[in-house]
Amino acid sequence: MxxxxxxxxxxxxxxxxxxxxxxxxxxxxxxxxxxxxxxxxxxxxxxxxxxxxxxxxxxxxxxxxxxxxxxxxxxxxxxxxxxxxxxxxxxxxxxxxxxxxxxxxxxxxxxxxxxxxxxxxxxxxxxxxxxxxxxxxxxxxxxxxxxxxxxxxxxxxxxxxxxxxxxxxxxxxxxxxxxxxxxxxxxxxxxxxxxxxxxxxxxNPVDQLDGKKLLQSLCIPGTPNKLIGITPIELSWHTHWSTVKDIDTTIAAISAEILDSCIEKYNAHILFFPQLYGNPGKPFSSDLPVMYNIAHYMKHKDKFTVVDIHWETEQQQSVMALMDVFVGYRHHSAVLCAKMKIPCVCISYEYKAISFMEDIQLSEYALPLENLRAKTVLRLIDNALNNRADIVRHLTAISEKxxxxxxxxxxxxxxxxxxxxxx
The missing domain is CATH 3.40.50.2000 (Glycogen Phosphorylase B;)
Known part of the structure; x- marks a missing residue:
């Protein structure tokens, strides 16, 4: 056929x-x-x-x-x-x-x-x-x-x-x-x-055995207490969000504040997961520019790693499974975190991600982008880490469904x- x-x-x-x-x-x-x-x-x-x-x-x-x-x-x-x-x-x-x-x-x-x-x-x-x-x-x-x-x-x-x-x-x-x-x-x-x-x-299933080897290949310095993943986004292409003044700068600055606070509070190391992996010189084709824009605003520039942009989705997913919590600005951040059974604080620029979080009964960890505030996201991260075991059990219980x-x-x-x- x-x-x-x-x-x-x-x-x-x-x-x-x-x-x-x-x-x-x-x-x-x-x-x-x-x-x-x-x-x-x-x-x-x-x-x-x-x-x-x-x-x-x-x-x-x-x-x-x-x-x-x-x-x-x-x-x-x-x-x-x-x-x-x-x-x-x-x-x-x-x-x-x-x-x-x-x-x-x-x-x-x-x-x-x-x-x-x-x-x-x-x-x-x-x-x-x-x-x-x-x-x-x-x-x-x-x-x-x-x-x-x-x-x-x-x-x-x-x-x-x-x-x-x-x-x-x-x-x-x-x-x-x-x-x-x-x-x-x-x-x-x-x-x-x-x-x-x-x-x-x-x-489709993902072999999680590769995750530890891939994580080791990143040579993360020191011994962080927490690993926090993030998929950022830029929105100057978006019909609605492109009309909001300085939207990409605002997202980058607030994201940097969130990540710096996590580094200081939890002795965390940040892993950036690029979802767009096209030509970095072409607008809206690669996440690398937006990631380095966030890093520009960060105080702790030695506490983040960008995962290999050539890793395919299964490789990314196997490493995502090792995160303590994930901050996702994209729909598939939430989807793949649920698949790999880890907590996700979902910041949604469209209804689709919030709808998914509602469908998996974790809407309390979803935030519309218009409500983006560093304190709000940090509170959700705190809650996700404090309730991590319960979230993992819940996602494990519903995974087959x-x-x-x-x-x-x-x-x-x-x-x-x-x-x-x-x-």
Whole structure:
């Protein structure tokens, strides 16, 4: 079975974890599945290094969309629907051939690309395009929403109606958090194949035995009493947060204050875990600049280590498991901490991370970014450390349920392609 994955984000360890979990889950049910992955961006690093007979990566900018090449995509659609194969080497034809050759298509798990104040046209177009090829299509465990009322504006109303038609045409939809599920319920879709799952990164196991060796390779100086991990973020790319004056400087300065206080109070050593691992010279492609920006504000510049940016997600996860507590500004920080059964103080710039923390009954350790204050975060860190044993027991108790809930997406995919309902 040939599976085409569209819209896969790259250069991001969280999205890498989600993609690997998805492929692991599907292949555990459909062992002969092979995958073609088409990425969102022109420049990327593959999320998997499997041999070509399992996964093929497509580096071309196949999902580029302009007002002109929309017609080129539709032209190749017409040709293939008429049974006319083209030998053209254009990106649009390569994508058309991949869709034609696929037995089923997945739109990859990622953040809320459908929803918000301005519904993005690109994913809507490619979802609709796949259905025009009469292919089985699944939206696999993203966040989705929020959706505004259709009386917000004339143009928003049009896009919302298009969105509903597209979602009604999709064969299967799973969502990774309960808030997204509630948003979608309010759309009153005719499509009944919409299910709540969890983040696909929770599906595949991680060998924790490598963690200690990897941690030793970092040569952490001294004998710290606590190890505290952090995944920072910059938000000047974000639709809302980019309008907040000096948001990245504010986050960096407050983060530095938090980390310095932890170093002084707990004799802690700080480990920065870069989630974005692309080109540091390219805006919003690498976490290294934001990490060193935080370090610039820190007093204790000898008390932090940036983990190897080349570590893949499983390597990062195995070392995360050794942290006493984690400070996560990203959704997948919370997800992977839960997977590795360690406390996470989650600072959320969007609803998706808080929704996940609510889903795992640890919402008291989640903080909306607008409430970011050093004292508040330090209090949550204190609470997490004081209650660490209880949190670990809780996460251990729910770990199998979390895995099974995440696995729902793979079961629903198998149900879609085989026609056999999952148990």
């Amino acid at each position: 040939r599976v085409l994955i569209l819209g896969q984000p790259s250069d991001n360890r969280g999205d890498e974890a989600a993609a690997r979990g998805m492929i692991y889950g599907i292949r555990s049910l459909i062992p002969n599945a092979i995958f073609d992955i088409v990425y969102c961006y022109k420049d990327f690093k593959p999320v998997m290094d499997d041999p070509p007979h399992v996964v093929s990566h497509h580096k071309r900018f196949l999902m580029r969309l302009t007002k002109w090449n929309i017609f080129i995509h539709l032209w190749y659609l017409l040709l293939y629907r008429l049974g006319i194969a083209s030998s053209a080497g254009s990106d649009e034809n390569v994508l058309a051939k991949l869709i034609v050759e696929a037995d089923a298509v997945i739109y990859a798990p990622q953040g809320p690309y459908l929803g918000g104040k301005s519904i993005q046209f690109r994913p809507l177009f490619f979802l609709a395009l796949v259905k025009m090829y009469a292919k089985k299509l699944m939206i696999y465990a993203p966040s989705m929403g929020p959706f505004l009322d259709d009386n917000q504006s004339f143009f928003y109303s049009i896009k919302l109606n298009i969105l509903k038609k597209v979602l009604n045409s999709v064969n299967m939809i799973t969502l990774r958090d309960s808030t997204s599920s509630e948003f979608v319920k309010k759309l009153n879709l005719r499509n009944k194949n919409v299910f709540l799952a969890s983040d696909s990164a929770l599906q 979390l895995r099974k809930t995440a696995f729902i997406s793979s079961e629903k995919f198998a149900e879609m392609v085989t026609g056999t309902p999952s148990c």
